[in-house]
Amino acid sequence: MIDAAQLIAVEVESFYLPEESEPAQRRFVFGYRIAIRNQSDYSIQLLAxxxxxxxxxxxxxxxxxxxxxxxRPLIAPGLPFNYASRAVLDSEVGVMEGSYTFMAPAIGETFDVAIAPFRLARPLYLH
Structure with missing residues (x-):
């Protein structure tokens, strides 16, 4: 059994996208960057x-x-995989959390890695 917490590190950075948001229509767009680091001795593939x-x-x-x-990237040992995406919310604040499902082809096992909750929040503006 794979101890996913020891093998895969997930880092998240979130940010507000004011140029894509429309607050009057309750449309708030947030970007996030994910860095997935393979700390194992074998390649892993992100499936879902x-x-x-x-x-x-x-x-x-x-x-x-x-x-x-x-x-569905194949991530070599010791290397990171980085990507960026976005989420559209109906409010100025939210929280995302989840998981990735990986496969280790060399040993034929699939496993899940939790993604800790992270905040999506529109910065406050002082007038």
Whole structure:
């Protein structure tokens, strides 16, 4: 059994995209950058993603899909895989969390890695 927490590190940076947002229409767009580092001794392939998006309005959305940004990357030992994506919320604040499903082809096992909750928040403006 693979101890995923020891083998895969996931770092997240989120940011508000004011040029794509329309606050008057309750459309708030956030970008996020993900860095996945393979700390194992063998290559791993990212097969799927799961996101749970909690919005300030109370609505919760779940997103499941194959790979990330249209890819199912094979990540070599010691190397990172980086990508950027975005989320559209109906409120100025939200929280995303989830998991990735990976496969280690060399040993034929699949395993999940949790993505810790991270905040999506529009910066406050003082007038």
């Amino acid at each position: 993603r799961y996101w749970r998006i909690s919005q300030g309005s109370g609505e919760i959305r779940e997103v499941r899909g194959e790979g990330v940004v249209g890819r």
